[in-house]
Amino acid sequence: MERTDRIYIAGHNGMVGSALVRNLTANGFTNLVYSPFPPYDLTNQKIVGDFFENEKPDYVFLAAAKVGGIMSNSTYRAQFLFENLMIQNNIIHQSYLHGVKKLLFLGSSCIYPGNCPQPIKEEYLLTGELEYTNEPYAIAKIAGIKMCESYNIQYGTNFISVMPANLYGPNDNYNLETSHVLPALIRKMHLGKCLENNNWESLRKDLKRYPIEGVDDTSSESKILDKLTKYGIQISQDTSRLIPHTSHPVSITLWGTGSPFREFMYVDDLADACVFLMQEVDFKDLISDGVAAINTHINIGTGQDLTITELADLIKNIIGFKGQLKWDNSKPDGTYRKLLDVSKLNRLGWEKKISLEEGLKMIYLTHIAKH
Numbered sequence: 001m002e003r004t005d006r007i008y009i010a011g012h013n014g015m016v017g018s019a020l021v022r023n024l025t026a027n028g029f030t031n032l033v034y035s036p037f038p039p040y041d042l043t044n045q046k047i048v049g050d051f052f053e054n055e056k057p058d059y060v061f062l063a064a065a066k067v068g069g070i071m072s073n074s075t076y077r078a079q080f081l082f083e084n085l086m087i088q089n090n091i092i093h094q095s096y097l098h099g100v101k102k103l104l105f106l107g108s109s110c111i112y113p114g115n116c117p118q119p120i121k122e123e124y125l126l127t128g129e130l131e132y133t134n135e136p137y138a139i140a141k142i143a144g145i146k147m148c149e150s151y152n153i154q155y156g157t158n159f160i161s162v163m164p165a166n167l168y169g170p171n172d173n174y175n176l177e178t179s180h181v182l183p184a185l186i187r188k189m190h191l192g193k194c195l196e197n198n199n200w201e202s203l204r205k206d207l208k209r210y211p212i213e214g215v216d217d218t219s220s221e222s223k224i225l226d227k228l229t230k231y232g233i234q235i236s237q238d239t240s241r242l243i244p245h246t247s248h249p250v251s252i253t254l255w256g257t258g259s260p261f262r263e264f265m266y267v268d269d270l271a272d273a274c275v276f277l278m279q280e281v282d283f284k285d286l287i288s289d290g291v292a293a294i295n296t297h298i299n300i301g302t303g304q305d306l307t308i309t310e311l312a313d314l315i316k317n318i319i320g321f322k323g324q325l326k327w328d329n330s331k332p333d334g335t336y337r338k339l340l341d342v343s344k345l346n347r348l349g350w351e352k353k354i355s356l357e358e359g360l361k362m363i364y365l366t367h368i369a370k371h
Contacts, residue, residue, distance in 0.1 A: 001029070001059055001279055005101075008033040008057035010042065010091055011064030015171040016106060016164075019271035020061050027275065033057050037064075043086035052094040059278060060095050060103040062088060062144075066137075070255070070334055072178040073134045084140035092147050096157055103159040104278050105148050107141040107297065109263075109338050110134045111163060119303070119341035122163075122295045131335040145297050152283045153293055160283055162274060165301030165340050168359065169267030170367055174210050176231045181255075182264055185312055186360075188252050189321040190368050192233050196250040196323055206368075236324070250323035255331035258309035263301050263339050266359035269352050273300045276350045285348075301340035302352045318360050319369075 001007065007024060011017035012034045024032060033055050041047050042064050066076075066083040073080060088105065095103045112120050113128030125145070130138045148159035172183040179187070187210070194203035200221070207224065208217035215227040225235065232253035277298065286296040306314075312325055345351075 001102075003028050004031050005029075005058040006031050006033055006056065007059045007061070008035070008055065009061045009063060010035060010087075011062075013037070013171075014063060014065075014067075015167060015169060015173070015267050016063040016270065017061070018171045019169060019267040020063060020274060022268065023271040023275050042090060043083055045086075045090050048090035048094050049097075052098045056098060057095075058101050060091065060100050061274065061278070062091050062103060062105045064091070065106070067173070067180075068178040069180040069184065070133050070332055073137055074332075077136045080134075081136035081140055084137060085143060088140070088144040088147065092144070092151065092159065095159070096151050096155055101158065102278060102282070103148070103157070104274055105144050105159065105161040106274070107145055107161055107163045108137065109163055109165055109299070109301070109340055110138045110335070111141050111145070112338060114335050116338065118337055119339040120299070121341045122297055122299055122344060125295050125297070133332055133334055149293055149296055152296075158283050160277065160281065160286065161297035162277065162300050163297055163340070164270050165263040165265045165299075167265055167267045167270055169363060172267075172363070172367075174368075176210075176212055181262065181308060182311065182315075185254070185315050186319070186364060186368060188231065188233055188254075189315055189319045190364070191228060192250045192252050192323050193319055193321045195228070195233065195235055196248055196321070198248060232326075232328070250321075251326055252321075252323060253326040253328050254308075254312060255328055256308065256333040257329045258312065258327045259307055260333045260335065261305045261307055261337040261339065262311065263303075263305040264311070264356055264359075265300070265302050265352065266354040266356075266362075269302075269354050270300055272353070273345065273350050277348070281348055298345055298348070299340040299342050300345055301342045302356070303340070303342045304356075305337070305339045306356075314357065315360060315364075318357070318364055 009017050009020050012021050035051050064087050112124055114131035116124050145161045148161050151157045168182045173179045174183045174187045204217035212227050215223055234251055236249040236251050287293045
């Protein structure tokens with residue numbers, strides 16, 4: 001990519017898209033193209049076609065997607081399948097029609113079978129059953145990978161796909177109804193700390209920024225406490241006898257057993273890897289003579305994981321929450337483990353830079369605690 005090439009970041013307002021914008025801007029790329037939503041509904045074929053006709057991007061980062069945690073994946077299965085298929089179909093096809101030089105499609109590690117050997121190599125794709133809780137999202141992302149591969153084979157395009165580990169960072173989703181595990185843990189423990197310190201000013205600031213089912217900073221204390229209790233954040237005593245300006249014992253109940261392993265990557269590291277691959281790696285570099293052009297996608301991760309219990313304890317210590325963590329094992333755990341094998345990425349010349357503890361401290365201090 002040249003510094004003046006037109007670069008379209010689909011999903012630029014999201015966590016991944018905004019990280020790509022930060023990285024590209026910092027590296028002197030000055031001709032970035034966006035499709036704000038609304039008015040650009042990326043599930044609409046005509047709107048996307050008109051956008052490409054008018055903007056004529058040279059390079060495309062396809063980071064737009066409908067995303068969410070276990071709860072939202074289970075509740076909105078049809079929407080996750082339909083919207084993600086439509087978004088990626090429209091953008092990939094229009095990139096072909098309008099002669100885009102290169103496209104990078106962002107998938108998800110949930111594309112791999114639920115009981116995959118660990119660490120997960122790219123070649124394990126489609127070798128077993130998917131985890132049911134996020135099956136629609138995974139199917140859509142697999143379709144995106146195969147669409148890129150198929151367009152490369154049939155039309156000679158230069159479309160590559162990457163599969164990130166679980167991500168966190170600026171512009172993450174802290175909505176307790178739809179968030180992934182890491183931002184949910186951060187927010188729950190921040191709210192728990194506010195309660196145990198009787199810090200209603202900070203608690204109301206949080207609810208002003210992220211209301212919970214209509215409960216915000218203007219709601220009564222009783223309504224706030226009831227809503228927090230629904231999401232497992234509870235003062236461990238009769239709330240009718242609260243004494244102002246004193247600390248209170250607080251417990252937080254979390255979904256599942258805490259035993260599954262997860263790998264987490266700071267989103268700015270992902271953006272750096274994506275920009276590196278866009279500049280340095282083409283589709284032809286991912287295949288060799290006599291080898292079928294399958295499973296050419298690239299895992300992007302840290303190569304390290306930890307249990308959800310270990311993650312919760314780490315976040316608890318960083319935030320300074322002193323209450324009790326409980327586990328509701330009637331709730332689903334999801335896939336037991338999905339550690340990505342990142343040897344292909346490392347061979348191509350990129351490795352992660354930000355440790356999990358460092359990243360969590362940055363997020364809490366700059367995006368949660370200061371507000």
